[in-house]
Amino acid sequence: MLALQHGKEADYLSLYLLERAGIGIDQVLPFWRHMPGNETFSATHFDIEDRVPNIEATIAEIPAKLQSRLPLVPNQEIEPVNVAERTLNFNIHTSLDRSY
Numbered sequence: 001m002l003a004l005q006h007g008k009e010a011d012y013l014s015l016y017l018l019e020r021a022g023i024g025i026d027q028v029l030p031f032w033r034h035m036p037g038n039e040t041f042s043a044t045h046f047d048i049e050d051r052v053p054n055i056e057a058t059i060a061e062i063p064a065k066l067q068s069r070l071p072l073v074p075n076q077e078i079e080p081v082n083v084a085e086r087t088l089n090f091n092i093h094t095s096l097d098r099s100y
Helices: 004-020 028-037 039-044 048-067 083-097
Strands: none
Touching (some): 004 048
8 A cells, every 4th residue: 555645645746637637626525535435446545534634735725826826836845756666565465455
């Protein structure tokens, strides 16, 4: 499972990408709250309630930037992720969770 911080960073960046793509972010929290019922998703992601405060803060941050006519770019510095290590951890985690 990815570290919770990586999940939060992914949420943060994805909200900016959605808004910049013109998709909007008003249905993000209802979408994420629906996902925990998906067994495969729940096995690989942290509980949405651990991520809600960060999502809510970002949802407030984006319109504030738009209203202030600031560039629609993330504020946070995102820590680089070792992709090989992340893939290995994910494969180990999902292999152990499979019931045959």
